[in-house]
Amino acid sequence: MRTRLKTVAVLGLLAMLGGEPAFGEPAAAVVASPRASLMKANIYLIAGDYRRALEACQREIDSAPSVEAYIHVTYVFHAIDAYLDHLSKTERWNMVEQLHLNLAYKDPQDLIDPPGGLARMAKEMIQASVQQQADVSAAMAARLNKSEADRLWQQQTQWRTANAQTWWTGMPVAWR
Numbered sequence: 001m002r003t004r005l006k007t008v009a010v011l012g013l014l015a016m017l018g019g020e021p022a023f024g025e026p027a028a029a030v031v032a033s034p035r036a037s038l039m040k041a042n043i044y045l046i047a048g049d050y051r052r053a054l055e056a057c058q059r060e061i062d063s064a065p066s067v068e069a070y071i072h073v074t075y076v077f078h079a080i081d082a083y084l085d086h087l088s089k090t091e092r093w094n095m096v097e098q099l100h101l102n103l104a105y106k107d108p109q110d111l112i113d114p115p116g117g118l119a120r121m122a123k124e125m126i127q128a129s130v131q132q133q134a135d136v137s138a139a140m141a142a143r144l145n146k147s148e149a150d151r152l153w154q155q156q157t158q159w160r161t162a163n164a165q166t167w168w169t170g171m172p173v174a175w176r
Helices: 002-017 036-047 050-063 067-089 093-104 119-144 146-162
Strands: none
Touching: 036 050, 036 067, 050 067, 050 093, 067 093, 067 119, 067 146, 093 119, 119 146
């Protein structure tokens, strides 16, 4: 019985210490910067890798939920929606298909079981989903801190106005 209690105690201690820095190691050296995921999301947006931009924002929400994180993910949803509008207006359906593949493919096994789909149908499905998810994440940000959410939306509105033809390819300068 004692051996079993010792084992449980050791496992509990290991579980408690598992996420902490090693002795003598400064915590700042172990923990990434609090906005690292959001910075990566901006780079992914510039590259047009919307799936990874969403994933980066989601990592930030999971590790440090904040108004800023929810506004960022909402912004990425809006960027996907605007990009799809731009592509459909310019009749670039092959690019819609590429966006669909970017959002659908994640792992190597996807290569042997591709999601497929027609570009116009994919556009409608993706836009409906991102609009719904944007509404949800925007509401969550407002519930956390409405005045901060409003401030961040003012920044993105200025960004959209200043970059009307390409705003979805990056984030506001103040967010970087």
